[in-house]
Amino acid sequence: MPEETYTIEFVVNGLPPKKDGAISMWSKDGQYDQLVRLRKAAFDAITATHPGQLFYSEITLRIEIFMDKEKREKRRHGDLDNFISGICDGLMAESPQDRQPHDHESLWSEYLGKAIDPANSVAIQDDSAVISISAEKRVKENGEKDHYCIVICGHLKKKDSDAH
Secondary structure (H helix, E strand, O other), rough: OOOOOOOEEEEOOOOOOOOOOOHHHHHHHHHHHHHHHHHHHHHHHHHHHHOEEEEEEEEEEEEEEEEEEHHHHOOHHHHHHHHHHHHHHHHHOOOOOOOOOHHHHHOOOOOOOOOOOOOOOOEEEHHHHHHEEEEEEEEEEOOOOOEEEEEEEEEEEEEOOOOO
């Protein structure tokens, strides 16, 4: 019998975190708010329907990022591939090699030891299990704020105990 596929959908206000370069996004002041919003929204979405579980195989992602036309066309606001990498990395636990304890004590102090602690995966166990990504940067409607929508499909398994 084939393994069942599950889906979650959620919306995050603002622009996604972006991974750009060799320096970890987890230690960048400018990415902190984006990572917190993403991780909270993903954790809330998966907990609402599948508490204590993570996507671990046959994962597909659908990402739609809504922003002003001017932002969409300017590189400084983020290339689509930087946003995709930031989202994928933000949905799983931070790599131990990227962990900067002094940065985490100040930036992440409110969340250390909690569900969205960078040491914990919030929706995806490992993004190497992502088999398909569909992503677009779209022009938002008049009056809308920047936001993005994520749909995650895949197989679920019980979450290993969190690192904290």
